[in-house]
Amino acid sequence: NxxxxxxxxxxxxxxxxxxxxxxxxxxxxxxxxxxxxxxxxxxxxxxxxxxRLGVCPQHDALWDALNAEEHMHLFLRVRLGLAYKHSDWEQYVKRALAKVQLSEGGEKASEKFSGGMKRKLQVCIAMFTGASTVFLDEPSTGM
Incomplete structure (x- = not known):
């Protein structure tokens, strides 16, 4: 507006x-x-x-070939660096995706997501990958 x-x-x-x-x-x-x-x-x-910032941009910034779980693991790895170990975070990622009602999208490539599913994943990445401050720009667009 x-x-x-x-x-x-x-x-x-x-x-x-x-x-x-x-x-x-x-x-x-x-x-x-x-x-x-x-x-x-x-x-x-x-x-x-x-x-330390979590950002949900106005427009989706996702890799088409990655699924929701892969996106989450990628951002956790970027934030945590050497402290990241994939197996330690598998259940956390599943719970985080469930919190934004994206459990069913965990295995599907994001290019197959609806607009609302893409927004949910962007919100999940911003909020559940270790940020201390989160900026949400039009997070509900398309939901």
Whole structure:
């Protein structure tokens, strides 16, 4: 509707730079290099901060050939690095997919998903792969 939801999320992720004002996040450390009131939610070049964010973008960002379980394992591996062991996370992934009512999609390639199933998977990836902060941009579109 043009209210600026996607733009706000992109500013919080530092994909867009605000021309004025600042974004404040509760309990976040303040960055004195950006002014007294500005809080860096994410910064370019900051792997740690970026790795702690869960993002459900407005448009689906999935690999067609991967199924829901493979997507979840991929994102867990990216977030956890060497601490990730596939067998340790199998039941967790199944429970996470069940929470977004995507159990039946676990084995099917995402290219075969309906629009609603793709959105559910995006929400699941954002919320259940270890993020401490989650940004949801139009998460229910198509559901």
């Amino acid at each position: 043009g209210a600026g939801k996607t733009t706000t999320v992109k500013m919080m992720l530092r994909e867009h730079v605000a021309t004025s004002g600042c974004i404040e996040a509760p309990h976040a450390p303040r960055d004195s290099t950006e002014g007294a009131c500005c809080v860096p939610v994410a910064s370019r070049g900051s792997l740690y901060r970026g790795a």
